[in-house]
Amino acid sequence: MWQIFQPEELVGKLWHRWADRRLRTPHFPSEKVTFESFQKSLGVCFRGFGGESGMSIAGTAPKASGHRRSLLDRFGSHGDRTSNAFLNRQGVRLPNAIDLFPHR
Amino acid sequence: MDVATVGTTVDENLPYYLPNGDECVVFEAAFRHQLPLLLKGPTGCGKTRFVAHMAARMGRPLYTVSCHDDLTAADLTGRFLLKGGETIWSDGPLTRAVREGAICYLDEIVEARKDVTVVLHPLSDDRRVLPLERTGEAITAPSTFMLVASYNPGYQNVLKSLKPSTRQRFLAITFDFPPAESEVKIVSAESGLPLEKCRSLVDLGWRFRALKNQDLDEGASTRLLVYCATLIRSGIPPINAIHSALIEPLSDDDDVKAGLMEIARATIG
Numbered sequence: 319m320w321q322i323f324q325p326e327e328l329v330g331k332l333w334h335r336w337a338d339r340r341l342r343t344p345h346f347p348s349e350k351v352t353f354e355s356f357q358k359s360l361g362v363c364f365r366g367f368g369g370e371s372g373m374s375i376a377g378t379a380p381k382a383s384g385h386r387r388s389l390l391d392r393f394g395s396h397g398d399r400t401s402n403a404f405l406n407r408q409g410v411r412l413p414n415a416i417d418l419f420p421h422r
Numbered sequence: 423m424d425v426a427t428v429g430t431t432v433d434e435n436l437p438y439y440l441p442n443g444d445e446c447v448v449f450e451a452a453f454r455h456q457l458p459l460l461l462k463g464p465t466g467c468g469k470t471r472f473v474a475h476m477a478a479r480m481g482r483p484l485y486t487v488s489c490h491d492d493l494t495a496a497d498l499t500g501r502f503l504l505k506g507g508e509t510i511w512s513d514g515p516l517t518r519a520v521r522e523g524a525i526c527y528l529d530e531i532v533e534a535r536k537d538v539t540v541v542l543h544p545l546s547d548d549r550r551v552l553p554l555e556r557t558g559e560a561i562t563a564p565s566t567f568m569l570v571a572s573y574n575p576g577y578q579n580v581l582k583s584l585k586p587s588t589r590q591r592f593l594a595i596t597f598d599f600p601p602a603e604s605e606v607k608i609v610s611a612e613s614g615l616p617l618e619k620c621r622s623l624v625d626l627g628w629r630f631r632a633l634k635n636q637d638l639d640e641g642a643s644t645r646l647l648v649y650c651a652t653l654i655r656s657g658i659p660p661i662n663a664i665h666s667a668l669i670e671p672l673s674d675d676d677d678v679k680a681g682l683m684e685i686a687r688a689t690i691g
C-alpha cells in the first residue's frame with residue numbers, strides 16, 4: 319500500500335517484472351544434467367574422436383557472457399551469465415550443468 | 423621326411439591369412455634352417471592364425487598348447503599313467519611334435535611355469551634334443567620339427583617375462599594390428615560381410631584402439647571385429663552387435679561403456 323506513495327518504486331518493480339518475464343531464458347531444474355555425472359564418458363568420447371589424450375576435461379562455472387544484447391534487454395536486465403564450452407591449450411571446458419531443455 | 427623335401431603349398435584350402443610384411447618369408451626361412459621362432463604382439467592380431475596358415479603351407483601337423491599358470495614341463499613332455507593296472511608312458515604335445523617332426527606352437531609362453539624352459543632350452547638351440555627325465559630318453563628332433571612360441575608384451579611385468587637366455591634362442595617377429603585397408607579385407611573375408619560395411623567397423627576399431635592405456639587395457643582386436651561383423655552378417659542390428667562383440671568384452675566400467683557407445687553411434691550411425 320505504501321508503494322502508492324512511491325510511484326518510482328512501483329513503476330520500476332512492474333517494469334522489472336514485465337521485462338524479466340519477456341527476457342528470461344526458461345530453465346528446467348528437474349531435468350538438469352551435470353557435467354560431473356558424464357565426466358568419464360565425455361573423456362572417452364573426446365579421446366575416441368581424436369582428442370589429445372593428455373588434455374584435461376573440466377567443468378566451468380557461469381560467467382557474464384558479454385554478448386550483444388537487444389535494446390529491451392539492455393533496459394530490462396543486467397545481462398546474462400552463461401557457462402560456455404571452449405577448448406584451449408590446457409584442455410576442454412564444459413558447462414558444470416545444463417538445465418535448458420525440457421527433457422533430458 | 424627331410425626339411426628339404428617339404429614343399430610350400432599356397433592354395434585356397436589353407437587357413438586364411440593376409441601377410442602384412444615379410445613374416446611368411448621369415449617363418450619359411452626359420453623352418454628350413456631349423457630355427458625356433460618367437461611371435462610378439464597384442465591379443466587377437468593374428469598370431470595363432472599365422473602359425474596355422476604356415477603349418478599348412480609347410481605341410482606339417484600343428485600342435486598348439488595354450489600356456490597357463492599351472493602348465494608344467496610334464497604337461498608338455500608327458501607322464502606315466504595307470505591303465506588297467508599297468509603304468510604306461512603317455513607323450514605330451516611337445517614330445518609328440520618332436521617325434522612326428524611337427525610344428526609345436528606354445529601360445530602365451532610366459533604364462534607357463536619356469537620349469538618349462540628347462541625342456542625348451544636344449545630343444546631350441548643347435549642341440550635340438552628333448553630330454554625326457556622320467557624315461558631317460560633324449561629325443562633328437564627331426565629336421566621338420568619347429569618350435570614356435572608367442573606372447574603379448576603388453577601383459578608383461580617383472581614377475582612374468584621371458585629370461586634373456588630363453589629369448590635369445592629364438593628368432594622373433596613383432597605383430598601388430600594390420601593397416602586399416604588390410605584389416606577391412608580380413609574382416610570381410612572372415613565374416614562374409616561386404617567390404618563397405620566392414621570399413622566403418624574397422625574405423626570404429628581404430629578409434630577404440632586410441633583409448634588403450636588410458637580408458638582401456640587393450641584396444642579392440644581384429645578377432646573381435648570379425649566376431650562383430652559375423653553377428654551383423656547374421657542379421658543382428660549393427661549397434662547391438664557392437665555392444666555385444668566390441669564394447670562389453672573391452673570394459674566393465676559403465677561410464678567407459680557409455681562413452682564407447684556414443685563413439686559407436688557417431689561412427690556407425
